[in-house]
Amino acid sequence: MITRHYLVSFPLVSVWLVLGFACATVGGSTFDLRFSQLAEALISLWRPHADVDLGSQLIISIRLPRVLIAAGVGAALAMAGALMQGLTRNPLASPALFGINAGAACVLVMTQTGMLLFLSELPSIISTMIGAALSGVVVLTLGGGLHGRLHPTRMVLVGVALGALLLALTRALLILDEQSQLILSWLAGSLMDTGWDHWHQLWPWLLLGSLMAFYFSQKLNVLALGDEMAIGLGVSAINTRLWASLVVIVLTASSVAVTGPIAFVGLLVPHLARYVVGHDYRILMPFCALLGAGLLSWADLLSRYLAFPSETPIGLVTALIGGPCFIWLANRRKEYAL
């Protein structure tokens, strides 16, 4: 018998997100912030008035955009991971493990260090999109896509190798270019110095990507029955893969452009989500978005406390949480066929 608990799991994950969001906005500050000031700040966003105290102003101008970005990136990476698992039918697929993150980061650093001058005038998301797309193509091609048959293990091997190669290349570029500490921490995945302008740069892509991810969720369900079956049911396997890949690129590239590559979210969140709500992508997508957004909100809070008062890059926090969680998940779950 199959029983599902959507009525419990969705409210719970929403509470997890809202709590994480609220705590991350006020917590871990050297300046004493309170939840009442968050409420005050949110009210003043709707109805601007002059007498907002310093704490609320701090929340509005610095904290709120930062946590919004954390939550947005968490949602984006989680959905990208779920999409990748669906389109490759590989439970290990994720933006980080397949080198998509690293590709995006590498091309962005190339652009910023002046290697790809023609891109430097354009928004950074163009660079990250090119990078994400290129590594995606490499992984799919070397992973057996040329022969029309994607090889799950080979894809992971190619992705990991490519990711390591690109990361080394990126580091080398930064060392040669004598870049500052800030970029190095961006490379680990960081929310430092992110503000409203970054959020405005992120949300349109996020919205577009999410809508497309929801639109393709039923097609991914059909694709899970195998390519031949999907075609028999009138869902073109190739078109679905192409479009879903495009959505992955949009979601990953927009995230990496702002926060740098953050690992483990795209792998861990979909697995946790599948464990809770099952494999139906129509349910899985929104659940992943909420769970991923919540996870990165909490991770942002942790990132302030781990080495208080200085800040730990959020990518390190997700790796610290994600690594053990994933080992635990991998051990308690039997292998599933996507």
Place this chain on the structure above:
Amino acid sequence: MAHLDVKNLSFRYPEKNILTDLSLHIAQGKITALIGPNGCGKSTLLKCMARVLMPQQGEILLQGENIHQQNTRQLSRKIALLPQAPISPEGISVKELVGYGRAPWGNRWGRLNNTDHLIVNEALAYTNLTDYQNQDVSALSGGQRQRAWIAMILAQQTDWVLLDEPTTWLDISYQVELLNLMRKLNQQGKTIVVVLHDLNQACRYCDELIVLKAGKVQAQGTPEEVLTPYLLKETFSLTAEVHTDPISGTPCLFAK
């Protein structure tokens, strides 16, 4: 009259020719079996008919229309395919699986309306799966699972059904059950093209046999016309006698 015409079809993989200049005609309302030795191209031909594979040359016409030029969703209301190894996803119930058969008809979000539910329930009842409808597909036995796939194809409500070796990996009792189900579908008015390995089963359950060898049609006709010692020798390099099956009255081969 709706019929399927294959005209001068050629399909090759980079390293090997599979089908060469193959033409045939399949009439509506029958069960037609594609048989032949391993590697003769029978599965490839079926996949071309299901537009899973794109032939390099030639065309396949359904009611005179080239299937490779039709909208794939529209075509999935006319032809259903049961592949040799469909993937049964984890964590979905039998009823949900059968519900996917409504994908060509229903809305794109997979929401089933009352009519869809009715059709799905009918398909479940038809395949004796009503009692299992809420079970996890991965918990079914091989025979039940194959029936669930058939139910899904039934819910697809197509006139044409293509089956790619549907009896492989099934116990003999399930094989017979499935073949009887196939015949029932045919009596309901569905035209069936099936790839089969077992020649005796093909003779017993099918109206027409198409024998392929090395990518070409070797013979086509009723089992009585086709299954001769001469053909078995030529196509399968098998010395055999052909007798009449005492139960069904169809030809039945015995290898020497």
